[in-house]
Amino acid sequence: MIRATSIIRRDAVDSERIVDIITLDHGDRHRRRIVLNADGGTAFLLDLDKADVLEDGDAIRLDTGWLVEVKAAPERLIQVSTEDPLDLLTLAWHIGNRHVPAEVTGTAIYIAYDHVLLDMLRGLGAKTEAVERPFRPVRGAYHHHEHGGHSGHHHGHGHG
Numbered sequence: 001m002i003r004a005t006s007i008i009r010r011d012a013v014d015s016e017r018i019v020d021i022i023t024l025d026h027g028d029r030h031r032r033r034i035v036l037n038a039d040g041g042t043a044f045l046l047d048l049d050k051a052d053v054l055e056d057g058d059a060i061r062l063d064t065g066w067l068v069e070v071k072a073a074p075e076r077l078i079q080v081s082t083e084d085p086l087d088l089l090t091l092a093w094h095i096g097n098r099h100v101p102a103e104v105t106g107t108a109i110y111i112a113y114d115h116v117l118l119d120m121l122r123g124l125g126a127k128t129e130a131v132e133r134p135f136r137p138v139r140g141a142y143h144h145h146e147h148g149g150h151s152g153h154h155h156g157h158g159h160g
Helices: 085-097 115-123
Strands: 002-008 018-024 030-037 043-053 059-062 067-072 074-081 102-104 109-112 127-134
Touching (some): 018 059, 043 059, 074 115, 085 102, 085 109, 085 115
Antiparallel strands (some): 002 059, 059 067
């Protein structure tokens, strides 16, 4: 079976080397070792040194030298918005306090659909809407990557 042992980050991908695309949701884009089947039928063993997140637009380098592009699948999300940017920052704090992965844009925050969080956000005055779109949450503050490869610094922290 074809093996893949490295991730090429989106800004370093050579599009001429892409032979297939794999569409994965957010949960399936956090991997270390698994057999995957790309959308066009390319089967391969993803075999990274340590678990890493495959971002939308990244590519997985096969041992043949070819690349499989990673595409973020649409998911059911909550779009959180407000009229006042300061209110949106306050909501971001509440979301972050619950350690929920979040995608942050200039006008909205996106989180995975969860009825408990939906009720909390509405109670805090947020405008919310269920949407279907790719989920690209912010990476953790202690995550760093190198161009053309994969690496990560994982840092645990306690809560008082």
